[in-house]
Amino acid sequence: MFTPLMILFREGFESFLTVAIILTYLRKTGRDWLRPAVYWAVAFSIAASVGLGLLLASVNKPLWEGVLGLVAALLVASFVVQVWRTAPTLKRDMEVRLNEYSSNSSRLLAIGGVFLFTLFMVTREGMEAALMLIQVRNNKQFMLGSAVGLGAAALMSWAWAHFGHRVNVKRFFQVTGFFLLLFTVQIAFYSIHELSEADVLGPMSEAIHAATEPYGPEGLYGKWFSLLMVGACGAWLVGATMKDRINRGRLETVSIR
DSSP, X not given: OHHHHHHHXXXXXXXXXXXXXXXXXXXXTTOGGGHHXXXXXXXXXXXXXXXXXXXXXTOOOHHHHHHHHHHHHHHHHHHHHHHHXXXXXXXXXXXXXXXXXXXXXXXXXXXXXXXXXXXXXXXXXXXXXXXXXXXXXXXXXXXXXXXXXXXXXXXXXXXXHHHGGGOOHHHHHHHHHHHHHHHHHHHHHHHHHHHHHTTOSGGGHHHHHHHHGGGXXXXXXXXXXXHHXXXXXXXXXXXXXXXXXXXXXXXXXXXXX
């Protein structure tokens, strides 16, 4: 349950945050007439992401599951690193792009530009979520975890909108990114396991299959690995929070002097 919860919590909040930034910018710049383009883009993004999820759910062959797992691990790791690199300037970069697209002299081109920009930004998160969720879809509490994750993302987005100064978005993306990077390790084990089941790893397929089976999401050690991920992320967050408080205390001491 916890893994799909964390996946949709992270990706859902990032999507909500993206849409919030776009709508806020349009309102502040007097371009409210472009808001319907954002809503249509979000609807298309959700449909595309659900469609991809249903398509991937129909894939049962070990070869395809193994290949998709490796693709998911590669994309998730690269996306997380990219977010860490661009997070400090994400809002500014989005506003610059939006200004370029929405300032077009042609009303139709402005609508199309905002629509495509929103579609790309939101669909990227949806596709990433679909690729990760396909790896844990057989979890007994998959649907419950997914629903709770989406609800938590919506609640987090509401908190950010009303109490943004109290929500440490930087730490949120850091700790959830850390979780997803650890999850990619488990995806890699699962993918290798499926490829060995498809007998595409040569003479060592049988041995690799037996060695990696306990580390899958439903394996003996795989279940404990999920708890380890939670513990590691929790410990990191506590340490980072304490460090922030110590740094703030030092700055306050220096300012008093």
